[in-house]
Amino acid sequence: MIKLLATGASGFVGQALQRHLLAGKGGGVELCGVDDAYDLLDAAAMHALIARHRPDSVLHLAAQSHVPTAMQDPAGTLQVNVVGTANLLKALTDSGFVGRLLYVSSADVYGAVAEAALPVTEDTPPAPRNPYAASKVAAEVLCLQWQRSHGLDVVIARPFNHTGPGQRDDFALSGFARGIAAIALGLQPPQLRTGNLQVTRDFLDVQDVLDAYLTLLQKGHSGQIYNVCSGVECGLHEALQTLMDLAGVQVDVQVDASRLRPGEQLRMCGSHQKIRADTGWQPQRPLRETLQQLLQHWTQELTP
């Protein structure tokens, strides 16, 4: 068995990872340190964590990833996402760790991308538009510096949007599914307030994302950056319509201008050519199935 330490194991992706591995989908990977409490900003605690578990591989998921919070508190976000990553890196090299670190960055690093540049490849220069995205670029730079300076085996993932049961409802598709489920249950009138539905995004099922991470830990090329994405450009309007069809409800949709983020990218889609070529990974789960699972999840949650 490969002992994998995942930071941020209690977050949305971390919890999905725990279920994924419990369901036997990890191919010989077992998680360690899931129930440990630690603070990325406590260097001594990070050293102790690594020393206690001596992991074979590390998946660095933990981050302050809420963009509005990052805009209000850039310094706090950089602390957790950059200084915290430095503490993890130092703990790894100080402890003689010789395995692979998969750093989970974000497609947010690309910022505003010209439509002609879609689908975005990893060669597109990062141009972050908020402090969260800037912190992810900074941590990528730091991880790659650690590889140059210390020979640490580092791979970087840039996940695009992903969703699945358990995601908070302030993410678009989870929020839509919650609203539609509540309407189907008769808990609220058939009206939804949404952000800009003209926006397109590249959505993956979180389980495809987990498959990608586990594949990159084994087959990614060291020092490389990989988009983790569907390669499919999906309009939010289309996703919302699919949810309504699946639930069999008609909904009056009102666009709420206050939910439009300043400088928001209108269209977004990634290329997964590199990860497919280097590792063989490709997305397995159609978005319609993911949306169905989101509906089921929220229907269960909301059923009185």
Place this chain on the structure above:
Amino acid sequence: MIKLLATGASGFVGQALQRHLLAGKGGGVELCGVDDAYDLLDAAAMHALIARHRPDSVLHLAAQSHVPTAMQDPAGTLQVNVVGTANLLKALTDSGFVGRLLYVSSADVYGAVAEAALPVTEDTPPAPRNPYAASKVAAEVLCLQWQRSHGLDVVIARPFNHTGPGQRDDFALSGFARGIAAIALGLQPPQLRTGNLQVTRDFLDVQDVLDAYLTLLQKGHSGQIYNVCSGVECGLHEALQTLMDLAGVQVDVQVDASRLRPGEQLRMCGSHQKIRADTGWQPQRPLRETLQQLLQHWTQELTP
């Protein structure tokens, strides 16, 4: 008069800036906040600093810039250089600052450069080899993100090696000059222990660097990155020989392997084509004169 706030005013470059402006070389620039005590990590203090002086322009010099310290304490270096820069940026935009911020990065961001890529242009992708260099890339990314998100007028300088009277003697040329001065004064035997003298670097007089910063504040193109360098590749051996010639001493030179930094770049030289084309700046002071001034400085310092 243009009110310029320079962070790090008590450092080597900051003190040289104060003398430069006192000597009337600033062309209508006056410094503010020179004697203020503040901590870049204290967000409230940074807000108060900006509110107190309401500067027209800001030169962000303050940093933890000692590479060996950065290797021992990466987290502390990222705190000051990245989180500290975030505090400054937020204080500026929160206060309605509409002037220009010149962020002083470093040629260290380039890391190891293939000899075929010399002289290095600004298009060379950063590849930092120590946490100090990584912190400088991260702060560049953050400044440019602030420009995209808030419209802040940002220019970035990447100074190469620079020296002048007042620089600490753990920098190569200042250390050489101190040793040669001590030998010329008969204070030590004619022996010097040095690092690798095969190394080449691109050296500027600190006054040329200050001219470049003041020029970039007025004429640099917003959102651009500029090398600040001589464009001349100078061997350390050659600089040491010039110092011996100027002092009229012969010295037994011993290379101390313990002073070789791991992964050190052998040859380094920058291109100043971009700053010349955009602003007209070019270096004015021959290295021989700078070395003469270093010798005079250390001779005065060491004369009993």
